[in-house]
Amino acid sequence: MEYVTLNNGVKMPMLGFGVYQIPKEETKRCVLDAIKVGFRAIDTAQSYFNESEVGDAIVECGIPREELFITTKVWIDNYGYEKCKKSIEESLKKLKTDYIDLVLLHQPFSDYYGAYKALEDLYQEGKIKAIGVSNFYPDRLSDMCLFERKIIPAINQVEVNPLNQQIMAQKNMEKFGVQIEAWAPFGEGKSGMFENETLKRIGEKYHKSVAQVILRWLIQRGVVIACKSTHIERMQENIDVFDFELSSSDMEEIKKLDSGDSLFFNHQDPAMVEWFDSMVVQRRKNDDYRKENKNW
Numbered sequence: 001m002e003y004v005t006l007n008n009g010v011k012m013p014m015l016g017f018g019v020y021q022i023p024k025e026e027t028k029r030c031v032l033d034a035i036k037v038g039f040r041a042i043d044t045a046q047s048y049f050n051e052s053e054v055g056d057a058i059v060e061c062g063i064p065r066e067e068l069f070i071t072t073k074v075w076i077d078n079y080g081y082e083k084c085k086k087s088i089e090e091s092l093k094k095l096k097t098d099y100i101d102l103v104l105l106h107q108p109f110s111d112y113y114g115a116y117k118a119l120e121d122l123y124q125e126g127k128i129k130a131i132g133v134s135n136f137y138p139d140r141l142s143d144m145c146l147f148e149r150k151i152i153p154a155i156n157q158v159e160v161n162p163l164n165q166q167i168m169a170q171k172n173m174e175k176f177g178v179q180i181e182a183w184a185p186f187g188e189g190k191s192g193m194f195e196n197e198t199l200k201r202i203g204e205k206y207h208k209s210v211a212q213v214i215l216r217w218l219i220q221r222g223v224v225i226a227c228k229s230t231h232i233e234r235m236q237e238n239i240d241v242f243d244f245e246l247s248s249s250d251m252e253e254i255k256k257l258d259s260g261d262s263l264f265f266n267h268q269d270p271a272m273v274e275w276f277d278s279m280v281v282q283r284r285k286n287d288d289y290r291k292e293n294k295n296w
């Protein structure tokens, strides 16, 4: 495994395992499998509703806690200073750990300033080893790095894959010393990602799969990764990317695939902001959510 040193000196594995959309019942098994094949970084979130099961795997895996790197994300509904602090206490309990390696603000909506201030304080108390943001487009990220912020975010986790490469966003992050991290490195397979002819042709040269070419391309660009699979064979395949190097001409070929657009949605689209707001309202009406989320 290769590691990157974040702007506060904390070391983070370049390649991590994400648990978005993994049902509760499957999460512990998937995380244990991922750890078994060599993953040490696990990416979860309050809004994935599987922090407890990630915590069960942390306890059962037999790997010393300090060798694991656990990320969670604060959900919009837990923004604001006090609610954010309380929600992290909940996350610590669910994850069954006395510190979290990295906590990100999940989305750039609602009172993320108050929430970030809470993360800064928890960081200073030692309950969080690094803090950051997610889905902050260049204007929001610049804002987070300026205006007398005490702590510059260590990470900005955004969608990055061959069809949405985030070249300009990465430059802007580097300017402030913020490490870029990719979510949906495979674009969840959308737009025929695994069948892409360019990626297949490049993979054949190195006897590697499309997934491996994508992960290697990200690593060579200095992008930290969270990738997901529920299949142990694919987890094994996905971690087997440290024994080859793409040539500069292959890197250039992949660069040409960039559409500059999200495969999912644009966080700056007002309709999407409304959609997030309606999701928050809907979830508050759900009994299971209220039980899970003690703040409501």
Ligand SMILES: NC(=O)c1ccc[n+]([C@@H]2O[C@H](COP(=O)([O-])OP(=O)(O)OC[C@H]3O[C@@H](n4cnc5c(N)ncnc54)[C@H](OP(=O)(O)O)[C@@H]3O)[C@@H](O)[C@H]2O)c1
Pocket (backbone or CB within 6 Å): 017, 018, 019, 020, 021, 043, 044, 106, 134, 135, 157, 158, 182, 183, 184, 185, 186, 187, 188, 189, 194, 209, 211, 212, 226, 227, 228, 229, 230, 231, 234, 235, 237, 238
């Ligand atoms: N911050 C955010 O807003 C945000 C948003 C989305 C995701 N994330 C994080 O990023 C992580 C990764 O993103 P993601 O889960 O959305 O998508 P992803 O990793 O791009 O794609 C996952 C999909 O690819 C398949 N897959 C994985 N490895 C494969 C392989 N070697 N060959 C063929 N298919 C393969 C998986 O299938 P199987 O599972 O069936 O194997 C799954 O359908 C998430 O789990 C989460 O931790 C963060």
